[in-house]
Amino acid sequence: MARISGSNGARTATAIRSAALTLIYRQGFAAMNLRDLAAEVGIQPSSLYNHITSKQALLFDMMQEHMATLLAATDAALEAAGPALMDRLRAFIAHHVLYHMERRQEVYIANFELRALDPPNYRQIVEMRRNYEARLMALLEEGVATGELEVADIPVTTFAMLAMLTGICTWYRPNGRLEKAELVALHTELALNGVRRRAVSAR
Amino acid sequence: MARISGSNGARTATAIRSAALTLIYRQGFAAMNLRDLAAEVGIQPSSLYNHITSKQALLFDMMQEHMATLLAATDAALEAAGPALMDRLRAFIAHHVLYHMERRQEVYIANFELRALDPPNYRQIVEMRRNYEARLMALLEEGVATGELEVADIPVTTFAMLAMLTGICTWYRPNGRLEKAELVALHTELALNGVRRRAVSAR
Numbered sequence: 001m002a003r004i005s006g007s008n009g010a011r012t013a014t015a016i017r018s019a020a021l022t023l024i025y026r027q028g029f030a031a032m033n034l035r036d037l038a039a040e041v042g043i044q045p046s047s048l049y050n051h052i053t054s055k056q057a058l059l060f061d062m063m064q065e066h067m068a069t070l071l072a073a074t075d076a077a078l079e080a081a082g083p084a085l086m087d088r089l090r091a092f093i094a095h096h097v098l099y100h101m102e103r104r105q106e107v108y109i110a111n112f113e114l115r116a117l118d119p120p121n122y123r124q125i126v127e128m129r130r131n132y133e134a135r136l137m138a139l140l141e142e143g144v145a146t147g148e149l150e151v152a153d154i155p156v157t158t159f160a161m162l163a164m165l166t167g168i169c170t171w172y173r174p175n176g177r178l179e180k181a182e183l184v185a186l187h188t189e190l191a192l193n194g195v196r197r198r199a200v201s202a203r
Numbered sequence: 204m205a206r207i208s209g210s211n212g213a214r215t216a217t218a219i220r221s222a223a224l225t226l227i228y229r230q231g232f233a234a235m236n237l238r239d240l241a242a243e244v245g246i247q248p249s250s251l252y253n254h255i256t257s258k259q260a261l262l263f264d265m266m267q268e269h270m271a272t273l274l275a276a277t278d279a280a281l282e283a284a285g286p287a288l289m290d291r292l293r294a295f296i297a298h299h300v301l302y303h304m305e306r307r308q309e310v311y312i313a314n315f316e317l318r319a320l321d322p323p324n325y326r327q328i329v330e331m332r333r334n335y336e337a338r339l340m341a342l343l344e345e346g347v348a349t350g351e352l353e354v355a356d357i358p359v360t361t362f363a364m365l366a367m368l369t370g371i372c373t374w375y376r377p378n379g380r381l382e383k384a385e386l387v388a389l390h391t392e393l394a395l396n397g398v399r400r401r402a403v404s405a406r
Binding site: 025026027028029030031108111112115152153156157159160161162163164165166167168170171178183186187189190191193194195196198199 | 230381398
């Protein structure tokens, strides 16, 4: 009994996350009410509280999970890329593009509902975002040190590159003109061209 | 009398736009109710309808005005840049960065409340956005034709560049480390490096 109830519970928790994602994306967090969320999941409003402690906690958990998954997956991709700086930089870029390409709703919420977080929750999520940005900053710094990259300002370049590579989630469609691999390659070249050391003749 | 009432009316209309911007940015369009909007402006809810026909019409007007202003200002900047392609491309980039730097709320709404527009309104705003993107696409095409630029895919590069240059509105603060002119210069170089024809030795 406990086991069955446990797995039903896990299924319901997943269904709540998924329904919340859809509702928040459609209307924004402030407009989502827990009655609509319960209806979307197909449970009684009162049963929601077996799974979440509050609407705020639900938003925080969703964002925290999004960032924790992104950080862990990024570190795995960097680890798999081997020791060469340019390989790790390419791996970071490719991973970011692929990860964001098909997470339109998650990325929307992670970026634009930050303002809906209570201050302690906000600080925690912003800290996780800083940790993520720090991965790219460290790669750029390393590339400048080895002379492979030429970066006028590391923080501004980091933010600008991330904005560029995240932008794809606003227009990517699975049945579009280009394959995922082509989009990754295009974004990788564009990003690397922005920071690669220029030959003297091209300056 | 008519004149005074006219200018009061214009002032109220401006106050409504400005209050709506703040409320939509804070909570999202779906969560904004017209009672709160009237309270923010300091008028009776019933008086709102002397100025707007509906919440939807207000959102549409705000987005249309934002895009129309952006398009007109961009064309003026391109015209002022003179005939050389690289000068016009630099002017487009600089204008985009400056325009977006201090319009955090407008840009948020223009990008993330698109989904709240009724279909005919949505189509009109998307058409205006396409016209804007077309300015940059045309510059990139021209640069490829003259041999000054090297662009693997014009539409993808256009979207990626615009995402990169728009990203600044998420983190720019007037009292930050760098001056506006420095941020414009950094973004311009990063964007141009992405598309400039590479010297053979740098490939």
